[in-house]
Amino acid sequence: MIVLGVALLAACTLIGVYLGDLLGVALGVKANVGGVGIAMILLILARLWLSRRGGLTKGIQFGVEFWAGMYIPIVVAMAAQQNVVAAVSGGPIVIIAATGSLVLCFGAVALLSRIGRRDPGSPAVEHGGSVIGGEADPVPAGKQG
Amino acid sequence: MELGHQIWHGIEHVFIEQSLVAAFAVVGALILVSNLAAKRFTKGRVHGSAIAIVLGLVLAYFGGLYTGGKKGIADIPALAGIGLMGGAMLRDFAIVATAFEVDVTEARRAGLIGVLALALGTIIPFLVGTLTAVAFGYHDAVSITTIGAGAITYIVGPVTGAAIGADSTVMALSIATGVTKAVMVMVGTPLVAKLIGLDNPRSAMAYGGLMGTVSGVAGGLAATDPKLVPYGALTATFHTGIGCLVGPSIFYLTVRALVG
Numbered sequence: 001m002i003v004l005g006v007a008l009l010a011a012c013t014l015i016g017v018y019l020g021d022l023l024g025v026a027l028g029v030k031a032n033v034g035g036v037g038i039a040m041i042l043l044i045l046a047r048l049w050l051s052r053r054g055g056l057t058k059g060i061q062f063g064v065e066f067w068a069g070m071y072i073p074i075v076v077a078m079a080a081q082q083n084v085v086a087a088v089s090g091g092p093i094v095i096i097a098a099t100g101s102l103v104l105c106f107g108a109v110a111l112l113s114r115i116g117r118r119d120p121g122s123p124a125v126e127h128g129g130s131v132i133g134g135e136a137d138p139v140p141a142g143k144q145g
Numbered sequence: 146m147e148l149g150h151q152i153w154h155g156i157e158h159v160f161i162e163q164s165l166v167a168a169f170a171v172v173g174a175l176i177l178v179s180n181l182a183a184k185r186f187t188k189g190r191v192h193g194s195a196i197a198i199v200l201g202l203v204l205a206y207f208g209g210l211y212t213g214g215k216k217g218i219a220d221i222p223a224l225a226g227i228g229l230m231g232g233a234m235l236r237d238f239a240i241v242a243t244a245f246e247v248d249v250t251e252a253r254r255a256g257l258i259g260v261l262a263l264a265l266g267t268i269i270p271f272l273v274g275t276l277t278a279v280a281f282g283y284h285d286a287v288s289i290t291t292i293g294a295g296a297i298t299y300i301v302g303p304v305t306g307a308a309i310g311a312d313s314t315v316m317a318l319s320i321a322t323g324v325t326k327a328v329m330v331m332v333g334t335p336l337v338a339k340l341i342g343l344d345n346p347r348s349a350m351a352y353g354g355l356m357g358t359v360s361g362v363a364g365g366l367a368a369t370d371p372k373l374v375p376y377g378a379l380t381a382t383f384h385t386g387i388g389c390l391v392g393p394s395i396f397y398l399t400v401r402a403l404v405g
Contacts, residue, residue, distance in 0.1 A: 013241045024386065031304055033386030036237045036359070040244035040379055044252075047245055067242035071374060072194045073172045074239045075367045077231025078360055079201030079331060080172075081219035085209035087328045090321040097277040097296045098325040101270035102333060105355040108265050110341040112258055112355070113348030125346060128246025129372025133194075 005063020012042040069134040157223050164226030172230065175200060195335045195368035202328060240363065240382070243375040251346040252376060258347060259380040262354025267388050269355075270296040271396055274322060286401040288315045292322065293400070294392040298358040299323025301388035308393035327361035334365030343369060346376040353377030357384030 013036075020035020027033060043064070050056040090098075160167040179200060180193035205217025214220030219228030229235065274296030278289045291311040295302030295318065302319030305311075311319070334343070334356075342348050349366065353376065356362050362381040366374045 009238065009242055009245075013238055016241065017237070020386065024389075027390050029304075029386065029389045030308065031300065031386055031389035033390065034383040035386075036240055036382035037379055039237075039241045040247070040375065040382070043241055043244045044247050044249060048249070061245075064242050064245045067239050068245055071239040071243055071363075072197075072367045072371065073169075073176060074231055074235050075363050076175060076194070076197045076201045077168060077172050077227045078236055079198045079231070079364055080175075080205050080208070080227050081217040081231050082202060082205045082328060082360070083209060083215045083324050084202050084206040084217060084328060086215070086321050087325040088206065090318075090325050093277055093281045093292070093318060094321045094325050096280075097270075097274045097292065097322045098329055100273040100277065101296045102326060102329050104269050104273060105266060106333070106337055106341050108262070108269065108355050109343060109348060109352045112262055112265075112351035113342035113345075115258060122248050122251065124246075124248040125251060125372050128243075128248070128375065129370065131246050132243050132374050133371035 001057075001059045002063040002066075004057075005060035005065075006067070007063075008046060008060060009043065009064050009067060012046060013039045015039065016042055065131050068132050071132050072134055160223035161225070165229050166226070168224070168226030168230040171224065171227065192335060192368055192370075194371070198331055198364050198368050202331065236360070236363065240359075240374075240378045243378060246372075247375045247379070248346065252350070252379060255347040255350040255376070259350040259354050262351040263357075263380060263383060263387055264354075266355035266357045266384055267297055267391060270326070270357075271392075275400060283315075284404065286397065286404050287311050289404065290392070290397045290400045291315050291319045293396065294388065295319030295322035296326065297323070297388040297392065298385050299327060300385050301392050304389045305392035305397070309397050323358065327358045327364075330356050330358060330361030331364030331368065334361075335368040338369045343373070346373065349373035349376035350380050353380035354384060357381055357388065359385065 016039020017032060017035035019038050020032040023033040024031050047056065050060065176193065176197045179197035183189060183191050183193040183196055208218030208221055209215070212220040216228055218224050271293040274293035275289050278292040283289050283292065287309050288311060290309060291302060291306035292315060294305035299320050300323070302323050303316055306316045306319055338344065343352055353362050356365065359381050362377050366377045
């Protein structure tokens with residue numbers, strides 16, 4: 001059933017965000033620490049567990065993947081509600097601080113991505129791209145669980 | 146004239162009443178136009194989603210000018226649904242969903258790089274932010290730390306500032322720095338992706354940890370290559386929490402020790 005996939009996703013998100021809040025309280029921080037990341041890890045574990053038990057039905061998969069496919073539209077909506085006016089009219093201190101950290105961090109990405117061997121990426125990664133890109137291609141045979 | 150006015154009024158009424166549904170239609174149309182533009186004018190060299198995100202930002206700019214609000218186009222009543230659709234709740238829900246597509250072996254292999262990236266991604270922007278603040282004549286530890294924290298993300302900035310008691314002008318500056326960084330990450334990432342080797346899960350995890358700002362990373366990776374999204378998001382979502390942890394504590398104490 002499709003709703004079970006959506007509910008699984010919702011449950012993982014709620015538990016993850018709750019744990020992130022708890023972690024924040026434990027560390028004495030007024031913020032959620034890694035809630036979404038914890039939720040992602042929970043969802044990955046749930047998928048592995050389900051596929052090992054043969055319980056990963058098409059419905060469940062569709063329920064989750066629909067929302068993965070809505071990712072880009074949601075990001076476009078997110079972009080459309082940014083406070084761009086504030087960003088554009090920030091003045092020199094804002095522009096310099098933002099540009100400076102951006103350039104250095106891009107440089108650090110370039111350095112870090114050269115560590116270790118480059119892997120060309122697996123078919124599972126490519127398939128993930130087509131789902132998140134909203135193409136809704138059929139699942140290729142032999143997709144990893 | 147009167148009839149035209151009534152029709153227009155009716156459409157606006159439907160948009161306000163069906164705000165989220167209206168947002169789906171508007172965003173869908175925006176993406177359709179962007180995909181056509183990407184094919185027609187760039188022969189597919191630029192991702193349709195990159196154009197859509199930039200268009201979204203442009204609309205947010207004019208929406209902000211028109212309404213004087215802080216939420217871009219979502220401050221226009223008929224387009225308020227955009228605020229719900231692109232708000233933190235559904236954004237995080239969709240980000241978690243992308244984890245369903247994660248290749249576990251790839252993610253595990255890049256785990257260490259992700260941690261390293263998170264550390265650098267917190268320290269580097271803070272350093273740049275604090276040095277800029279000092280260069281522009283700020284001398285007190287609270288203001289310097291708050292502006293530096295804003296360069297980490299626009300959430301770390303105000304959280305840190307509130308914790309150490311920064312005044313509101315410095316807070317505004319700090320938030321503006323974070324928002325500017327997020328916007329620049331969204332627009333800049335697809336432009337430099339090739340140059341910085343951002344084309345595989347490993348570099349995406351490094352990128353997520355270094356750029357941090359979830360909205361920036363979410364937008365930047367969507368515009369570059371959707372398959373990289375879950376890997377970047379996985380590290381980026383820890384970034385703000387870590388920033389809020391070290392900003393008002395280690396970073397503030399260090400700055401205070403240095404400037405006295």
